[in-house]
Amino acid sequence: MYRKLIPALAVAALSLQAASALAADAPKDIVLGASVQLTGPVSNTGRYYRDAYEMAVEKINAAGGVKIGGQAHKLALKIYDNQSDVNLSVRQYTQLVSQDKVNLLLGPFASNFALADSAVSEKYQVPMVQGGGASDQIFSRKFKYIFGTLAPASNYFGSTVSMLKALKPAPQSVALLYADDAFDVSVAEGTRPLLKKAGLKVVMDERYSTNATDFNSLLSQIKSKQVDAVLVAGHETEILNFVRQAKSLAVAPKMYSFTVGVPSEDFRKALGKDADYAFGMTAWLPSAALKDRWFGDAQQFARAYKAKYGYDPDYHAASGVADVEALVEAMEKAGTADPKKVRDALAAIRFDSLYGPVAFNAHGQIDLPQVVIQVQGDNLAEVYGAKGFVTPPKYPMPAWNAR
Template sequence: MRRTLWLVLISSLVFGLVAACAQPAQQPAAPAGGEEQVSEGEEAAAEPAVIKLGAAISFTGDKAREGKLYTDAYNHAVDQINETGGVQVGDKTYEFELVLEDDESDATKSARLVEKLITEDEVHFLLGPYSSGITIPDSAVAEKYSVPMIEGGGASGKIFSRGFSYIFGTLPSAANYFQSVLEMGQTLDPQPKTVALLFADDEFDIAVADGARKLAGEMGYELVIDEEYPSGTQEFSTLLSRVKSENPDMILLAGHAEESLVFVQQAKELKVNAGVMAFTVGPPTPDFREAMGEDAEYIYGVPSWTPALNFTGGEVFESTQEWIKLFEDRFDYEPDYHVASGVADVAAYKAAIEQAGTLDRDAVRDAIANIEVVTVYGPVSFQENGQIGGGTVAIQIQEGEVVAVYPDSVAEGPAIYPMPTWEER
């Protein structure tokens, strides 16, 4: 009897907790859902038409951190558009409505959800998930149903090399990620000669490494270490011991935020130094700098965008700096290139739909393919294969701030080179 009582008591407690924690987890989707109800209520009166933008995105799982960046970006851009006049299609005004699903950072699940978004939720157009590995299957579903997808979270060449015509991406080609740092190396004195290239074993990072290997060869660098490691590695001591014995001038690591963190921490422990240490993900994001503190100093990053840039007179937001202010007020953190890329995706949809003058998917696809629009992320136009043109900016963390150091056209200051050794700090 007592046992049953306890069981009931505790299970209700557990269910209560589950409900309590499930609520905020789904919050990103809530604004869209809320508006839907309002619009249903007013249906009889005015019927404010909506354009549904759907995406499977990682609210949970190991990509939850970046997933949130895109969720916030989509919500911010959509709300801004709806508040400032919506989307003009011919003489009719539409509002955007976001339909987001949690893919739990699982590529298979994500592709299934995209299919559901198309067939059950009947979204008009698709936004992207985060990470190349998930974008590859998601975009295949979009292509199968001939639904346009503009994605801002996958940069692997594999997404764009399959001859698909409905997929557009606003991250520069993975193969070019380290181009900025490698080019910068050639302007430095003494010029770095040897490179250690380390990369995680996922689609995106392999593509980055393939590109970097080719570029480094062309520029005359000598690759002394070229090593793949498993995604999610937390233990770099042994790899670092090897790097130390080769003593390269440049260390390039293509991995994820956590791996960048762990790598720097263990490099410090094992006193591994290099003239340049550059990471694909991590350095430009605020929590990398927060977590690393002074150890983040002098580290290089290669984002496609930095908050120091300013593009004015664009679609949706007046200028990059204006948008950053609004974004920080609402979300309480500084946006990085993921967020800017996500906003650019929504902005590109608005411009393309207005140009097409119809919601017909094929007409909108053609409009996207030919679009030329300025966004907070910079000018957006797509190459033949669907990927945005352009490359990355080399940044360095100097006194806790992200400083663009290369190319010269966007540089805010000179690079500090070589990085002071751990012993010197």
Template sequence: MMRRVWRLAAPVAIGIAAGLAPASAGAGDVLRIGAPLAATGAEAREGALAKQGYDLWAETVNARGGLKVGAKSYRVEIIYYDDQSKPQISAELTDRLISQDHVSFLLGPYGSPATFADAAVAEKYRVPMVEANGAARKIFAQGYRYVFGVLSPADEYAASMLRAAATLVPRPQAVAILAADDLFSLEVANGARDWAEKNGLRVVYFQKYPVGVADLSAPLTRIKSLRPDILLGSGHLQESLLIMKQAQTLDVTVGLYAFTVGPTTPDFVTALGPAAEGVFASSQWTPDVKYRGPVFDTAAAYAKAFERKYGFVPDYHAAESSAAGVVLQLAVEKAQSVDPATVREALASLDVMTFYGPVRFNAQGLNDRKPMVTVQIQQGRVLTVWPRDVAAAKAIYPTPPWSARK
């Protein structure tokens, strides 16, 4: 059972989550970890999924006696602040977690902009941050030594979907790209354009839009007139919902709707109903992948543990967040120390397989070994359709016209 204590800390709320204390751990045997994470604002839903992943990891570790370091067992305690989906606030809270709450380590926020901001603070104080929700390569191009990302880089999000699309019959010939004007989404969109141009797929439209936009009818009307085979949206949950709702209203019919973030969350199908059918998405992880590792065993076992606790099948936001906790745990146990500098060295040399996939960091702190998968919504379920060796279903293509969706 998780213990949660909520109290106000102006200007935002702070929460502490910890699992049951192991019987062998004394009152002082607590490892405090900080996590500035969106509980309000545009990225609150994704932040909630990440928090569930962090909490499941902490609860699992503590129920098994805590983190083992020599003769000691440390109970994991995660201190949360709401960064309000704002990178500057996230950085300020990261500073507070280190300088006032005296956390030993950090788990990352949601989103590349916040992760980019927080990374500078972690580096300043030389506190290792293991992050799971900031995929932009720019984060890892700053020469930082204390930031480690478990997830595949941003350009893989679009590339995985386009690779899957290239196997379809008839092969798509043209793509239209819509991207939010933020660090992650633009990296994805630029990566999509580069992949398309190198692999014989014509980019007939490329447009960025402001973060938090409320109306995309103008670019969607233009896309309708161009009749591309693929409409690729690079943004987040609320933006993917907006595109699909307005595409339906405007009767924008393409062979394949593909999004970087949104369709894997339970909210997407709930919000759209039949309009979600056939939508593709890239995913860092699904329960179908064939990985096995410490703490959670297999991907399927992790999914069952998550569903028992939260009542729904996890998407990759939760899984990658739990994986960040696992990786930090493995580094602490490898180092046999909770000294930040010693654990940093253990992270840098880590080479492990987890339920989430392979983890080995390059010199920049990026996990460049882990592949991504492509999923499609079929009969209200998110199913893995590519690569074929882990696919749970065959991709349905082209997507039925709006008039055929019931």
């Protein structure tokens, strides 16, 4: 019996060795790490990035993964919930690179998070590609390992200011309101000289606290000063509060425009008909003209995203997909997942994504033009772009009781 057992054990041992050898030869997964706001005050926007990252990874893996040195590697994701807490986000990124040993990093949402978290990628020399932070402060520090796919915050209202001059009748007075976080401060700093150059009179330039819920004082000033155009840089929950209180106080300038909210389906659903007439901006619309390797075009992506997650993507989601695509393009160009070589490839990369052309400048940021959009009844209309008006704007905005 023992003589029969020994050969069987030998065969089993050889089989295990062969299996181990095959496993050792198999290409390892390339792990992308991120800390994203999945709970807390800005989780409604944070989910765009989680969903976009997941969808991009699934699509790329289905197409064979990342091709490096003749081998195909699958992508894997490791995502933590930072609970909308900047300090927790920094700790989680530190854990991702120092303990979890992820290969490369994807970013969080919001400029104040990207500003803090990019210090981790710089310290450990692991590139982070992020489409959630646009503040000029992120890219003014001469960091080498942070790359961004949002246009500079300082020019977010650039196309809107151009449109103001072309409106009939042109606004005679402007209010600039902004939250006190990194992104919105950058927006305000960039908008002031644009307004001055355009010859527009700024009668209010007011900073308010992030996550503010009470805009009554600012709205009362807008009403008493009879402001024509109101530009607000803030987060989505702040904008929702602003519009609701504007209605309750019967404050209806000729127009108002917001840096965020208007492109979001949830924002428009939350306000219903009260969202009508609101202007916003976006660097992305789901156009069939935007092609890429994996999704075909932006329209196909938008349909697939809606079918998978139950809500429409906006530019946050599109930029999130572009972040993953940029890392894949860079790895394939570098022929490795080595962080320093991927970083160098990112700095020189140029490719077409469903979000638009991606080519990082010397500071690590791309610059896509903002298109002015407006809620017009049940439609989100593209109103003004680089070549002027696309769709006639609904302007001036009527009084609340005249809608």
